[in-house]
Amino acid sequence: MKYTKENYQKVVDEFTPKNKKLKNFVLAYIFGGGICLLGEIIKNIYVSVLNVPSDEASVMSSVTLVALSALLTGLGVYDDLGKYGGAGTVVPITGFANSVVSPALEYKREGYILGTAANIFKLAGPVLLFGYFASFIAGILSLIF
């Protein structure tokens, strides 16, 4: 049979084992939960060792996770984790950092400004755009009501 754009997905679904979704679900849960757990551990280190207030420690923990994810993406490790973790590695803030570094690396051969720098928000740009847009609407609505 011929594979067209329309029926390709159907064919893929037919050959995809039914329990694969359950496996993906469990893996996403473990990876995502694990990353959040790591964030909580880092936060507690900042609170107990550096005596940072809880709110600030939360921000510092996020920044640390972002830096860690940038490093692991650079080393090519994060994308390997992503093959198993699925959404568990996408949804946390580390996934956002990964979406910044991946295109930046990929377009490196086109130069440091027009390649790396220009493409750094290729995936994260939409996220920031819609996030900022929605927060503006939330702010305006809070003024009205």
Add this chain to the structure above:
Amino acid sequence: MNYLMSFIIGGILCAIGQIFIDTFKKNNAYLLVMYVVSGVFLGFIGVYDKIVEIGYSGATVPLLGFGNTLAKGAIEQAAEKGFMGALSGGVMKTAPGVAAALIFGYLAAVIFNPKSK
């Protein structure tokens, strides 16, 4: 207890994302956009702070928490400065994470080379 709840709540939020991917088979960018906007909405109606009280980092680390921070920043600043606050509040409050992603991301991209496939 904080650790356990971070794992449980964080895991649930990520697993919901996995169901979204498996069901709609969309690019990850759709998932991230949906999560941020949902986070702003849940933050705006005041639900997300309750999830943070239960889930600690399990609620703040997923991108929903980023959306929640955006909404809170915009609402706080709007109360103080009106229109200009609504415009800048979300950006201000999330600036550390975004700046970190840009700066560390650029450094990582300059230092390392893409893995050959």
